[in-house]
Amino acid sequence: MRIHQKTSYDDDINLFEDHRQAMWYALLLIAAIAIPLVLDPFRLGDLASMLIWAIAGMGLMVLAGHTGQPSLGHAAFLACGAYMEAWLNNHGVPFLLSLPLSGLFAGVVGALIAVPALRMSGIYLAIATLAIGIVAEDVIVLLDPVTGGVSGTSVGPVNLFGYEIDRYVNPAAFYWLCLGVTVIVTLGYANLLRSATGRSFLAIRDSEVSAKAMGINVARTKTLAFFLSCFATGLAGALMAHYIGSFNYETFLITVSIQMLLMIVVGGMGSIHGAFFGAAVYVYLPQFITAIRQGITNNAIPGLDTGIFAAVLIAIIIIEPLGINGRWLKTRAWFQLFPLARRDMFRRQKSYLKTERMR
Amino acid sequence: MEIAQLVLGGIAGGCVYGLVALGFVLIYKATESVNFAQGDMMMLGAFVTLQFVNTAYWGMNFWVGVCLAVIVMAVVGYLMEALVIRRLFGQPQFAIVILTIAIGFVLRFFAGFIWGYEPLSLDTPFAGQNVQFAGLAIGVDEIFVIGVTIALTLALYLFFARTKLGMAMQASSQNQLAAYYMGVPVKRVHGLVWALSGGIATIAGVLFAARGSIDPNLGLLGIKAFAAAVIGGFGSLPGALAGGLIVGLVEPFAGRYIASGYSQIAPYAVMLVVLVLRPNGLFAQVQSKKV
Amino acid sequence: MSLFVADNLSKHFGGVKAVDGVSFTVEEGEVFTIVGPNGAGKSTIFNLISRFYDCTTGTMTFDGHDITNAQPHEIIRHGIARTFQNIELFDHSTVLQNLLVGRHSRRKSNVVSNLFFLPWVRQEERDHRAAVEAVIEFLDLQAYRDKMIAGLPYGVRKIVEIGRALACGPKLLLLDEPASGLSVEETQDVAYWIEDMQKDMGLTVLMVEHDMKLVSQVSTRVLAMADGKPIAVGTPVEVQSHPKVIEAYLGMGAAA
Numbered sequence: 014m015r016i017h018q019k020t021s022y023d024d025d026i027n028l029f030e031d032h033r034q035a036m037w038y039a040l041l042l043i044a045a046i047a048i049p050l051v052l053d054p055f056r057l058g059d060l061a062s063m064l065i066w067a068i069a070g071m072g073l074m075v076l077a078g079h080t081g082q083p084s085l086g087h088a089a090f091l092a093c094g095a096y097m098e099a100w101l102n103n104h105g106v107p108f109l110l111s112l113p114l115s116g117l118f119a120g121v122v123g124a125l126i127a128v129p130a131l132r133m134s135g136i137y138l139a140i141a142t143l144a145i146g147i148v149a150e151d152v153i154v155l156l157d158p159v160t161g162g163v164s165g166t167s168v169g170p171v172n173l174f175g176y177e178i179d180r181y182v183n184p185a186a187f188y189w190l191c192l193g194v195t196v197i198v199t200l201g202y203a204n205l206l207r208s209a210t211g212r213s214f215l216a217i218r219d220s221e222v223s224a225k226a227m228g229i230n231v232a233r234t235k236t237l238a239f240f241l242s243c244f245a246t247g248l249a250g251a252l253m254a255h256y257i258g259s260f261n262y263e264t265f266l267i268t269v270s271i272q273m274l275l276m277i278v279v280g281g282m283g284s285i286h287g288a289f290f291g292a293a294v295y296v297y298l299p300q301f302i303t304a305i306r307q308g309i310t311n312n313a314i315p316g317l318d319t320g321i322f323a324a325v326l327i328a329i330i331i332i333e334p335l336g337i338n339g340r341w342l343k344t345r346a347w348f349q350l351f352p353l354a355r356r357d358m359f360r361r362q363k364s365y366l367k368t369e370r371m372r
Numbered sequence: 373m374e375i376a377q378l379v380l381g382g383i384a385g386g387c388v389y390g391l392v393a394l395g396f397v398l399i400y401k402a403t404e405s406v407n408f409a410q411g412d413m414m415m416l417g418a419f420v421t422l423q424f425v426n427t428a429y430w431g432m433n434f435w436v437g438v439c440l441a442v443i444v445m446a447v448v449g450y451l452m453e454a455l456v457i458r459r460l461f462g463q464p465q466f467a468i469v470i471l472t473i474a475i476g477f478v479l480r481f482f483a484g485f486i487w488g489y490e491p492l493s494l495d496t497p498f499a500g501q502n503v504q505f506a507g508l509a510i511g512v513d514e515i516f517v518i519g520v521t522i523a524l525t526l527a528l529y530l531f532f533a534r535t536k537l538g539m540a541m542q543a544s545s546q547n548q549l550a551a552y553y554m555g556v557p558v559k560r561v562h563g564l565v566w567a568l569s570g571g572i573a574t575i576a577g578v579l580f581a582a583r584g585s586i587d588p589n590l591g592l593l594g595i596k597a598f599a600a601a602v603i604g605g606f607g608s609l610p611g612a613l614a615g616g617l618i619v620g621l622v623e624p625f626a627g628r629y630i631a632s633g634y635s636q637i638a639p640y641a642v643m644l645v646v647l648v649l650r651p652n653g654l655f656a657q658v659q660s661k662k663v
Numbered sequence: 664m665s666l667f668v669a670d671n672l673s674k675h676f677g678g679v680k681a682v683d684g685v686s687f688t689v690e691e692g693e694v695f696t697i698v699g700p701n702g703a704g705k706s707t708i709f710n711l712i713s714r715f716y717d718c719t720t721g722t723m724t725f726d727g728h729d730i731t732n733a734q735p736h737e738i739i740r741h742g743i744a745r746t747f748q749n750i751e752l753f754d755h756s757t758v759l760q761n762l763l764v765g766r767h768s769r770r771k772s773n774v775v776s777n778l779f780f781l782p783w784v785r786q787e788e789r790d791h792r793a794a795v796e797a798v799i800e801f802l803d804l805q806a807y808r809d810k811m812i813a814g815l816p817y818g819v820r821k822i823v824e825i826g827r828a829l830a831c832g833p834k835l836l837l838l839d840e841p842a843s844g845l846s847v848e849e850t851q852d853v854a855y856w857i858e859d860m861q862k863d864m865g866l867t868v869l870m871v872e873h874d875m876k877l878v879s880q881v882s883t884r885v886l887a888m889a890d891g892k893p894i895a896v897g898t899p900v901e902v903q904s905h906p907k908v909i910e911a912y913l914g915m916g917a918a919a
Contacts, residue, residue: 022792025759026785083466129644132651135465136406136606140598141647144640147595151637201778208777208784209763209770209791212756216764219753226713226747227827228739228768237774267595271473278470283755315489316588320481323474330471331459 028203045192049185057184058256063296064191065252068198070277070288072245075202077274078283079211080238081218082130083139086146088270090243092153093119094250095260096160099168102254108171112194112251119247120240127239131232146270153262165261168254180256191252198245202285205241214238272319275326281338290337298322376508378624384514384583386620387521391576392597393604393612394525395569401532401607402541402565405457405468409476410573411594416479417445417574418581418590419487422494434497438578442571449570453563461559476591484588494581513582520579524572525613532609541565599643605654615654618642664727666691666867667712667835672721674707681707683891684720689835694861694868696878698902699888700911705871706748707891709839712869713745714738726834739768742834746824746841748871754813758804758823761812762795765830769794798826802856818849825856836860838870842877850877857881879903887911 017030029035049057069091077083097118101111126145133141153160160166170179171190178186205211213234216224221231254260272295280291299318306317333340395410407413423429424437432440452475460467498512532538544551544558551558580586580593600619604611619639627635646654665688674682682704689695697705710716712723714735722731725741733741744765753761769791772784799805802822812820821841828836838857842850854877860866861881872878878885879899887895887902889911895902902908 022789022796023785025792026788083469129648133647134651136400136469137602137647137651139406139466139469140602141644143595144599144643148637148640148644151634204778204780205774208780208788209767209772210774210777212760212764213767215756215760216753216767219755220751222715223747223751223753223827224764225715225735226739226745226751227764228736228831229764230734230736241774267592275470275474314485316481316484319477320485323477323481326474327456327471327478330467330474331456334460334463334467 026207028207042196046189049188054181054184057188058180059296059300061180061184061188061191062256063292064188064195065249065256066273066276066292066295067289068195068252069246069249069273070280070292071198071202071285072242072247072249073273074277074283074285074288075205075214075245076238076242078277078287079206079218080214080235080242082235082238083274084142084242084270085139085274086142086144086149086267086270087242087246087273088265088267089146089149090119090123090246091250091253091269091273092149092262092265093122093243094247095254095264096153096166096250097247098251098254099166100159102168102172103166105172108173112248115251116244116247119250120244123243123246124236124240127236130239131235143267143270146267150262150266153265161261163261165259165264167259171255180258187255191256194248194252198248199285202245206285210237268319272322275322277336279326279329279336281336281341283335284338286341287336287338290341294325294337295322298325378628379621380508380510380514382621382624383617384511384517384620385623386600386617387517387613388576388580388583388616389593389597389600389619390613390616391521391524391572391579392594393601393616394528394609395572395576396597396601397604397607397609397612398528398569398572399565400601401609402544403562405465406472406606407566407569408469408472408594409452409479409591410569411597412476412479412483412591413445413449413570413573414577414580414594415586415588415590416448416483416577417441417570418494418577418586419483419492419588420444421574421578422487422492422581422586426492426495434495438574441578442574445570445574446567447570449573450563450567452570453566457566458559458562476594480588480591487588489588491585491587493585494578496582498582511583516582517579520575521613524575525609528572529609537561537564596639599639602643603646603654611654665689666726667869668724669708669712670722670724672708672711672723673719674704674711674716675719680891682711685888685891685893686721687886687893687896689867689869690883691867692861692865693883694857694870694881696870696872696882696885696899697888698872698875698878698885702890703888703911704891705888706839709745709837709871712738712743712837739831739833743837744828744831744833744835745837746828746839748839748843750817750820750824752812752820752823752827755811757809757811758807758815758826759795759799759809761823761827762798762830763791765798765827766791766794768831794832795830798829801829801859802826818845821845821849822852825853829860833866835867835869838868838872840871840873842872842874850874853877854880875903 019025029038048060052060069087072090073084073087094115097115098111101114102108106114130138130141154162170177170182171187173190178190180187213224213229216227216229217231217234225231257264276291276295277288278291279294280289281287298321302318302321306314329336392410392414395413396407399405399407399410421438421441424432424440425434456475457468457471460471496513498516501512502509503512503515532542540551540556541561543554544556544561548558577586580590596619597616600615601612602615603618604613604615619642622638622642623635626638667689669688670686672682672685673680685704685708697708699705707716711718714730714733718731722729724730725743728741730738730741753764770787772787776784799808802825804822804826807815807819807823812823815823821844825838825841841853845853857868858881861868870882882899884896885899885902886893887905887908894907894911895905897905
């Protein structure tokens, strides 16, 4: 059993509990940096894709997990980032400028959408964002001159300090680029959570009434949450544009939005870890399924991936509402308390639902 | 004349949306959860009917097949509640939203696995028959769709307003614990509601199949029915039907008078406008919380 | 000059006059209690002061500022903090985080400095934390500091609510039935705390409460209400023996 003794306020403010935990994350980062030395380009591409989805997941997590505003249309902001990046890149804007601009564009669109969305809550917001996701598909097609309509658009290699980084020509460099953006977004997210802004998000999620009484400007804070969420999602969209090279509206279908939400639920709502766990499941589960199916039959079964992904999700929601991250925390707590952990420690309290029609 | 035809087709289409929306509202009214799989239940209901009725499959009499399909889907709805949804009893709305989305994906996969992804059409006794009325060619299928919808809505409305079970359903959604204390068997009531909405989904599926072909992705139509339910205020049965009709009418007219690309977005645009003007729908049920 | 002045406050919901022409003043440093039967309009007055409701008529002045048309989130910046009758805590956060949200109105850093966690943000966090620790010390919440609200007993949550309101260092504290649902011992603790707040911290308290023992123990003045109208103001003893108050509580027969 480990006992953690806090000796100053900084122990609660610091990113890591103690040196031990900091060391583990440092090791993880070193491993992540070194991995292109041992991994083949194909697998490295998967890993880059996982990081991109993790960024997108973190974006959605800010909104759905921490501010309590579920969005079922986040692929629209992914599209904002991707198309903006493609347009800027094709006009010769360097990546260091075009990446934040793409994020900013998505963020501003998100903040604009937040204005009417502010007055909605719960199920109405979910359905409104769903509608936005669907309308976005059609808007992409209708904006033919910029987006290339149905046939889509393509984007060249990343232009960083005069070097050209192409996903296929130098996969390691592209992976490091994704890793760099991931680390920056993760740090920003963690900082947010340990400061006043993050607390105001949580406050709005749990009780808007008392958030107001505590001096939180609910409308402004929600708009801010939308902006930050869409900004991060837009960054992911920009990286994704370079990852897939050419794309059209079908890359950002409403099902992608829904799967993004399912992804962070699988990973664990309300935690940064959850976004990463979710992205890992989202990217690697289909490969795992394909590998197993090939052991049984050689015929491809259409829709098998999503079917099993959904079934796994159902199991997770029933068994572990806090997702993979919840299970991970419990396992860790079990080891930290060893041998004092008891079975009933994590038992769910019986709860009854009261109407949510009262807001 | 062209307008009259558009209106008629719009109403018939709107009835199907309205019925799916009715399924949403039913479950929402009684359990306060939103079933995102309602569209997929409709799809499954249509396929089950097709399995019973079509000559390529079991070739039963149409009406017998429909009745059997309704029963089968009611059982499916009940089992879904009893085996899966009930595990999340008392959890927040959002968890159930996610759960039902996932169930929808699974249902879609099953339907695709069994019946394939090629569009199929249901054998109905009134396919291609027309009635001439005031110079209009009215399809018998359209009359069928409109008639069934009106009857069903009326029956459900009376059920909630007049019967004890209907009121118990309403009570259990407002406050589960209080409903328990008043002797309402909340869990059984939930099971019954899901069974009922499974049955309604099947009828909606049959009505849709009467006018077009079906495939496993039909469930996405449920999203349009969401627009209908939201316009109607989510929680009002007549509102759901009204919303369905609005969506059904907006679609063909937008396609005809603006541009064909807009018929898809128009219902959502209407819904977003309604939500912006009245954030809780036209027939709102949300009140502000007392502190 | 009085710290808080309510002049001719009314709130009508359709035809129902929940609060009807109520005027009162709260002097600096006193404990002012509003009593009355259910439906007398006590909580409505709190919601008017918090600006969750708009006044139908009347004005409110606090510390020389007119707050009749302020935004709900601005109220705490004027120095008015409140608790809720049916506990409105942030359930999925720890006690510490809840109290830190109570410091929100004192925040100076913005979102950009938060994202980068610049050095002064850390210093600000330390200052907030020191202020919150003082509240934890005062209310004896040390044992619950890192516990989730969702798992805490009712009595503790009630105290955490008071702590959250205290954390911002208000001038006027609104307590909405602080003792409802508490045991006799817990109610006694609340009474001591209110006395300490008044005497040691120099706080002014405006309270709605049903427990007459608590009311007479801590209140400087009491306002009795019935059916949205004020019926008596004075010391606890005066109000309790006022014939109209007895009538409102016990009905016509007892007064006769």
